[in-house]
Structures are given as C-alpha cells and as structure tokens.
Amino acid sequence: MRICRFGNDRLGIVEGSSVHDITAALDVLPAYRYPLPSSDMLIANLDKVLERARMILPTAPSLPLATVKLLSPVANPTKIIGAPVNYQKHLDEARGDAALHHGNQIAVIHKTGVFLKAVSSLAGPSEGIALRKLDRRNDHEVELAVVIGKQANNVLRDEALEYVAGYCIGLDITIRGPEERSLRKSADSYCVLGPWLVTADEIPKPNELNLGILVNGEVRQDSNTRYMILDVPALIEMASSFYTLYPGDIIITGTPEGVSPIQPGDTVVATIERIGTMEVKVRAA
Numbered sequence: 308m309r310i311c312r313f314g315n316d317r318l319g320i321v322e323g324s325s326v327h328d329i330t331a332a333l334d335v336l337p338a339y340r341y342p343l344p345s346s347d348m349l350i351a352n353l354d355k356v357l358e359r360a361r362m363i364l365p366t367a368p369s370l371p372l373a374t375v376k377l378l379s380p381v382a383n384p385t386k387i388i389g390a391p392v393n394y395q396k397h398l399d400e401a402r403g404d405a406a407l408h409h410g411n412q413i414a415v416i417h418k419t420g421v422f423l424k425a426v427s428s429l430a431g432p433s434e435g436i437a438l439r440k441l442d443r444r445n446d447h448e449v450e451l452a453v454v455i456g457k458q459a460n461n462v463l464r465d466e467a468l469e470y471v472a473g474y475c476i477g478l479d480i481t482i483r484g485p486e487e488r489s490l491r492k493s494a495d496s497y498c499v500l501g502p503w504l505v506t507a508d509e510i511p512k513p514n515e516l517n518l519g520i521l522v523n524g525e526v527r528q529d530s531n532t533r534y535m536i537l538d539v540p541a542l543i544e545m546a547s548s549f550y551t552l553y554p555g556d557i558i559i560t561g562t563p564e565g566v567s568p569i570q571p572g573d574t575v576v577a578t579i580e581r582i583g584t585m586e587v588k589v590r591a592a
C-alpha cells in the first residue's frame with residue numbers, strides 16, 4: 308500500500324494516478340495529552356489506521372495525484388539518521404575530490420558510524436528545496452529511506468526488517484564544507500521525503516532496488532541498493548545498538564556515486580524501484 312500525506316495535512320492512499328482521501332481514518336488515533344509520546348503517531352498506529360482506511364476506502368473521495376501537494380509521509384520523526392558514504396564508489400569519489408571532502412578525513416562507515424539530521428530539515432516533495440549558503444556547493448544525494456515501524460533497541464540483523472514500516476525516497480541535501488555533517492545537512496528542507504510511504508510488505512528485498520536522480524533531465528546518479536556497504540538490516544542493527552529507534556524514525560541509507568551541485572531554478576527527479584518517482588524544485592531560501 309502507498310500512503311501519502313498531502314494538501315492541508317490530509318492522509319491518502321495512492322492507487323495508479325489517483326489519491327483516495329482517507330483522512331477520516333485518523334479518528335482511530337488515541338486522544339493524546341501533553342507530553343506527547345516519543346514517536347510519530349501515524350506510524351505508531353499505522354495498522355489501526357490502515358484497518359479503518361480499508362473500511363472507508365470504497366466511499367473515500369478521490370483526486371488526481373498530479374493535482375495534490377505532496378508532504379513528507381512522516382510528520383514527526385524523533386530522529387533522522389544518516390549513513391555517511393555508504394557506497395564504495397561514493398567513498399572513492401569523496402576521497403578523490405577536495406570539493407567533496409574539504410580536508411575532512413573520509414572514513415568507512417564501520418568507523419564513522421551514523422549521524423543525525425535535524426528533524427526540522429524534513430520537507431515533502433511539493434515543498435521544494437530552499438538552498439542556503441549559495442556561495443558554497445550544495446549537492447543532491449538520492450537515498451533509500453527506511454521508516455521504522457515499532458520500537459527497536461539492540462535489534463539483530465536477522466530480525467531487523469521486522470521493525471520496518473515501509474520505505475520512501477529520501478534526498479539528503481548537503482552543503483559542502485568543513486563543518487560537522489549534522490550542521491551541513493540539517494538546513495530547513497534539506498531532507499526531502501516522499502513521494503509516499505510504501506509499506507514494507509511490498510518491498511521484501513530493500514537491498515535490491517535501482518535508484519537514481521536526474522537534474523534538469525540529465526542523469527546524475529544511477530545505481531542499486533545492493534552496492535551499500537552496510538545494508539538495511541546492518542544499519543538498523545548498528546543504530547539500535549546505540550539508541551532506541553521509535554516508530555516514525557527515518558534512516559536514510561547513504562547515496563551512491565554521482566553527487567553533483569544543484570542551484571536555484573533546478574528541478575530534480577528522483578526514482579527508486581518499487582517506490583516511485585518524485586519531482587522536487589530547487590529555489591534560494
């Protein structure tokens with residue numbers, strides 16, 4: 308199932324070129340009081356919401372997909388976890404190009420571990436990317452994004468996929484420079500998530516997906532998730548050995564080779580097999 312958030316915080320199910328508005332299914336969410344739970348409420352209750360959604364689907368209003376404004380499929384993650392240089396050819400290009408490494412030592416992910424992007428960097432595809440630091444290089448990175456479905460602590464790789472709610476396309480937009488990754492990758496809109504969440508049952512093999520990105524119609528990245536250094540279960544195992552993962556937490560799993568600059572006025576089109584395609588416009592902040 309493909310679940311999207313769209314328009315004015317509506318919830319939808321995508322089928323073909325239509326979106327079925329199932330916002331009323333959110334009525335099954337518990338009535339929360341402050342302090343809110345440490346998880347995304349939709350993802351934490353996804354089974355219940357989808358059960359209701361299936362009931363109301365036959366009479367749900369439908370809209371053409373092309374006319375809706377797509378938001379991030381996850382509204383309130385507690386963490387956005389990034390996997391630095393998790394493809395060998397991207398590691399090679401990063402080490403070989405001073406415009407990418409800026410004198411930072413680029414170590415393999417086994418040594419570096421994972422990093423965090425601010426949750427305030429999250430944006431939907433229709434919201435676009437608002438570039439900052441225009442005197443510096445801003446790069447696109449297309450990545451498979453994993454959305455955690457249930458609380459995960461010290462999970463072993465053999466069970467790791469049981470903790471996944473679904474998958475999205477993630478864009479890990481990056482200002483090049485000497486600062487920590489968490490700063491350079493955390494500007495508002497620098498984590499684009501979309502176009503929808505594909506539930507995990509539809510993607511039994513997340514480590515065998517073609518992924519790529521076009522900038523203004525030109526192919527810049529074109530690879531497959533099989534070339535990840537740490538695959539999806541290994542990333543969940545590593546991350547959950549340091550901290551608890553909560554429903555709605557997002558792991559962006561690293562980008563393949565071919566990163567390149569983007570400028571205001573550009574249009575990027577990112578595609579991941581079995582998930583879909585999303586178009587994102589780039590502007591100055």
Ligand code: MN
Pocket residue numbers: 389390391392448450479561562
């Ligand atoms: Mn990245």
